[in-house]
Amino acid sequence: MIFENALDFFLRMDTAKMLAYFWPFFLLDMTRYLLLDVVVISIYSVKNWFQRDKIERARRQLYSEKPLVSLIIPGKNEGKHIPRLAESLARQTYKNIEIVIVDDGSDDDTEEICRKLEQEGKIDRFIRNEVRGGKASAANTAMRFSHGKYIVHIDADSHLAFDSVETILLPFYMDPNIGAVGGDVRVANTGDAFVTRLQGIEYMKAISTGRTVSSELGILRIIAGAHGAFRRDILNRLHGWDVGPGLDGDITLKIRKLGFRVVHEPHAVCYTNVPKTFRALAKQRFRWDRSMVRFRVRKHRDILLMNSNFSILNFLASAENIFFNLVLDFKWWIYIIQIVLFNPSVLEYIFLINLILYMLANYLEFLVACALLHSSMRRRDFFLVLYIPLVPIYTGIYLRIVRTYAYIMEFLHGASYMDKWNPWKVSRVVKREKL
């Protein structure tokens, strides 16, 4: 009954009314996340088809030069994931690699596991910092004691597809101005829980499609820590990573500021383990979302200013992120207030129609992702389509509440400085110096 009434309500609206009731969808989300995706991914696919020879030339050049590539893996208490990761690295098609693992003061059996792997020759170097210093310090340790021309940063709870290292290196041989390449991060444990399946869909949309689109538009603002490749000379200039959380986004902007391109490579696949409960997920996103405020709005606000280093693409990369994530996050609350105040009698119809619109949009976005990734998708990834009707509630309500709370806490209290993700000794200094 309510469906019939809602449909009737929707069909009787003219365009102006429709925009007045559903402006967030039609004016913002559909335009940015659906239409733009369809257009850019279509162009990207055609461009890639025409670039086949260029890609092959890059591959030949890579194998002719055969540079040493350092795969660095910082982590704390990640020992249980390391053997699988080491196994996936041993199977890489590109063989001239050195694997450097840095243990950031683990208090479990990580050291024993890694020392054994080191003795067995499955990893090249294992460095243990007895005292925890935070992820950035661990990554910098690995960088200091690695020797490769390229450095691939991998999260310890991830593993790579067999050709991932080779694929992530190709862009460097296609454009010498590329400073860093982001790998495609997909969910390894989609089958573990309901929440991991939802994240599986989200990663396909936001990372695989979303970052490919940003990359094509030249406004990619993050190279994932789970899987990102960097030129060593550039990392040396930057002296590595700064204190996090959000160090991956931070270093991406720093590379952009140096004038180098950063791109996303959707076929360099990395599978990562995601939180299995809504509570753990909220904690993770709380951290991620706060870093957006800390780094984009505070640390790298100079990107938004007209100065001698101004770059329109850098401006757009940051501004787009701030606008669509931060500003439009608050637009939702304005929209809800608008509906509640002015149209309380049709509240349920508007909610239902929004749900259906976003569900349809998600189906289309999933289709776009499948078109982009079909060659590297696992069979079980296609079954995620069954969970799409629930995605609007997951992203539109659950994640939005977490995000809003994170932004408010960061703006009002600088909550990221108190995050246990960094040891207190580090957070204290970074907060004092407003870094």
Place this chain on the structure above:
Amino acid sequence: MRKPCLVGKDKQVVPEDVLSIELTMIESLDSQDVSCWIVDMSDWRKGWQKIAAIREHLSPKVYLRPVVYLHADNSMPAEISKAADGQLAHGLDNSKGLDELSSRFEATNQWIDHLPDPNAAVDANIAFKVLRLIASRNNVQEPVTTVRRKSGYVYPILEPLFSKRDEGALETLEFLEAQKLISGDFVSKAHFCSSCSSAFINFKEACPQCGSDDLNVDELVHHFRCAHMAVMSDFKRGSSMVCPKCDRELHHIGVDYDKPSIMYSCNHCSHGFQEPSIMTTCYNCGRSTEPENQHTRLIRAYSISAIGQNAASYGMEALFSKILDSELQLCSFDAFRDFYRVEAARIKRYKKSESSLVMIALRDIDKLYVRLGGRATEVFAELSTVFRTVLRLSDVITARNESIFFVIMTETSTTYAERAVERLHEGIIELLTNNLDFDPDMSSLIKPITVDMDLDQTLEAFLQS
């Protein structure tokens, strides 16, 4: 009343209540009247030679007798100063002191007197001498560290027994412990070169990649502010520390920086690592290997056990013979003689076959346990297996002692007996020479069994040869 006896009086004036004798004449003295040997240690090297000669003497009445130092000074090594049973602090003129000394050793001397047939006894077996020395003192033999012996440890009282060779004390004690004749209490654990048994081993850190020990060790420094991590030398700028990333000076450890780890770097191959390999090099033979390939030995303090006390008094059962007995059922010599008589008579009566008497001497077998210590048991078991595979169930075997074996090979001509002895010889050579680099002194004699042959004379002639 026993009296102390000065060994080699040189130019000293010896009071009446002290006996004196030259070292070469020591055997001629009725040592039952001697309470202890006094050795002048004013030249400790000369004195030490005298002590070694006393302890190496074969008669228990001589070598077991307590030894006392005269004119001992502080210049002698600790293990030598502790090798005596006592010291004469006030010279030979103090008769009260001499009496006290004699009465102090009375228990030891009475123990020597109670040995069965002490005048005729000849103790050639070094393990037995060690056992008797420990039993006669009835105290705990504590190890003392030394740089004068490559074993690194000595047992002072036992030390003169081993003065002519630089090994054997630890192994002999291990052997005696394995026989439950002495019991040991843990003192320490030590590494020995598996090639030459030297305790002087250099443990050093080496590069796990190239094996070089030319390494640098540097502390890792973490600058909290910018997360920069590098070795200490990267931060050094003159006398202060400056972060190469953010150019800030580092002031207080724990406040703006810390040192979470250390890194080694190899000056030879530039490899960076945290866990160096450990290599050992023997100072004596120069062999380098990983520590796990070296021999680890427990160093113990030993005291006599109840079984050991009994064995020290009445003789030690030969270990090899004991093992051989369990494998081949050795018979007593009397039974062997009876078998011989019956076999000789049988051959004479039927005149259809011939049997052989085989005499085998396997000398230096005692050196094996001196060398191998507790592990000698395993080698003796292997040796017994060699005997068992060559000899037949119909053969009759007896052991005169640990080294001399007599075998009646029934229905075996001397030619076949020779072949059997050859196989035995080959088996022993393969086991001892090829595996242990130990060259045994083996000899044999084969005679056809006849009623005309006097068994005792034949055996005696073989022993004399």
